[in-house]
Amino acid sequence: MKISIILASYDSGHYHGGMGQGPDALISGGLVETLTMAGHEIEVEDIGRVGDAQEREIATGFAVCNAVAAEVRLARDRGCFPIVLSGNCLTSAGAVAGEGADAIVWADQHGDLNTPETSVYGFLDGMALATVLGLCWRPMTAAIPGFQPIDPSRCVLVNARDLDPAEKQLLETLPIFRTECPGVAQAIERLKAAGAKRIHMHLDLDVHDPKELQANRYVSSGGPNPEQLRGAACVMALAMPVVGITVSAYDPGFDAQGDVPPLVGQLLNDLIATIEGK
Template sequence: MKLAVILAPYDSGHYQSGFGLGPEALITGGLVEALTLAGHDVDVADIGKVGGDQPREIATGFAVCREVAARVDAALEDGRFPVVLSGNCLTTVGAVAGEQADSIIWFDQHGDINTPETSVHGFLDGMALATVLGLCWEPIAHTIPGFREVDPARCLLVDARDLDDDERKLLDGLPVLRASCASAAEQAGRLQAAGAVRTHLHIDLDVIDPDILQVNRYTTPGGPGPEELGRIVCAIARSMPITGVTLSAYDPAFDPQGDVPPVAGHLLTDLLAALERI
């Protein structure tokens, strides 16, 4: 398969800092070699610095989304399947726009469905899925080329076990599908029943049980192990029209032994193999 691996190494507007170090760490940890050995034609590109000299969480975050959208669109024009390695989950808004995705499967220990009205911390990345669904930041989201909000009825949120109280109330009033990791493949079929034809797959690596593999400082107990996660995403890939993938939220400062990159490489190679069997 022809792949475009797009690096968006930002964390809260800061280039190559914190989570923003994760994309390059995945590359240096052997991700490209794993994909190449699996027979893929891999093109790797870093979006570089965007948004001006003064990093600002909101302005820079959406500038990153605009650049990612353009890179994803160009990759698809070149016949390449887009894989976005991002620091922040917000970057997925750009991937969705570039793919013209009409549905989304969101693996994350967090809901990321806060809005400015519900968030007690004001953390932009905690509003990432809400932005995809058109629940907040609408004017600036529409500056992203190709952005169209995804109908909440065509969203599957998987293993969101750490929710704020107001975030939970908001989510309870939406037609978003929710599932444990174990039931995610079964629930994914309901997206197609709701009209999904182009589905983006977002995998925040902190969905993984931190007792098995810790990927950042925000992890909470529970979640699937890497092997279970791999089985489930492969089952989904064999049954759904997946148009692109994002991996996010890896902070190498919390992985001193470098355990995460090989896991990410195995996850992606298995996922792509499942897609090729469709």
């Protein structure tokens, strides 16, 4: 398969800071070599610096989305499958726009369903899924070429367990399907019933059980081990049309032994093989 790996090396508006170091660390950790050895043709595109020099979180965050949307669209025009490596989860809004995705699988220990009205901390990335679903920041997403909000009935939230009270309340009112990895078969049926045709798969690496794999400073007990996440993702990819993947939130500063890159390589290798073999 022809694959375009797109690097978006930002964390909260800062270039190559914190989780913004993750994309380069995954590349230097052997991701290209892993996928090449599996027979894939790999190209790597880096959006580089975007926005203004002040690195304001909101402005820069959406500038990253715009740049990613453009790169994803170009990749698909070249017949490449897009994999976005990002520091922040918000970047998936750009991937969704570039792919024309109409459904999303969101694997994350957090709900990312806050809005400016409900957020306790004002953390933009805590509003990432809400943004993708069109619940907030509508003027900003309207400026992303090709962006269409995803209907909440076509959203699957996997292993979210660190939720703010407002997020819990919102989840009681929206048709988002929540599941843990063993329950993805039911999630597939829900997406099919909702008419999903083009699925974006968002994989925040802190979805893992931190006792098994710690990808960043955010730690919440529970969650799948790498094998469980990989198995669940492949089950979904086998049954549904996945048109792109985002891998986010890896901070190599919390991975002294370099455990994460090989596991991401295995995850993506198995996912791509599943998608290609359908």
